[in-house]
Amino acid sequence: MKKNEKTEQKKTNAAPAYVNHTTLVGFLADKPDQYNGCAVLRLATKVSWPDKTTGKWESHTDWHRIVAWNGLADAVKDFGKGDHVMVEGELRSSEYDREVQVIGAGKAVISTKTWEIRARAIRKLDRKPKAGSQPKADIPAKPRKKAA
Numbered sequence: 001m002k003k004n005e006k007t008e009q010k011k012t013n014a015a016p017a018y019v020n021h022t023t024l025v026g027f028l029a030d031k032p033d034q035y036n037g038c039a040v041l042r043l044a045t046k047v048s049w050p051d052k053t054t055g056k057w058e059s060h061t062d063w064h065r066i067v068a069w070n071g072l073a074d075a076v077k078d079f080g081k082g083d084h085v086m087v088e089g090e091l092r093s094s095e096y097d098r099e100v101q102v103i104g105a106g107k108a109v110i111s112t113k114t115w116e117i118r119a120r121a122i123r124k125l126d127r128k129p130k131a132g133s134q135p136k137a138d139i140p141a142k143p144r145k146k147a148a
Helices: 070-075
Strands: 022-028 033-035 038-050 057-069 084-102 106-124
Touching: 022 057, 038 070, 038 084, 057 070, 057 084, 070 106
Parallel strands: 057 106
Antiparallel strands: 022 038, 022 084, 033 038, 038 057, 084 106
8 A cells, every 4th residue: 555645744843933941950048938829938949069170069059939829838837948840830020110129329229020930830859868878777786695
């Protein structure tokens, strides 16, 4: 059976015109702040690298503002400082003007831009034990005496 040229045409899967999706994995700075149907979390992410000249490890920590709404805000209310979490959502920016006092010149208006992650999903992750540390459950028990 011969294949028709029309059926052999390949369908192209074009990329969507817009994508705003962010996934972050890090540690919470504190318990989430709860407001009316909203929770605000501070999440730390870290990147580390060896310095090319000294070989010593350097690192940089970024802090992210995470906003969760309604049911998701209720779901994270028991999270606490140091919890390892994965956040999926979209990146949002907002701008506002604020007045600041200028020494000897009165007030100035400064335009400020902020960024936050609007969370769609937040998952608490299990932390792996640090290298070289043993969980308490793995401590060997005293040897048993053999029955005579």
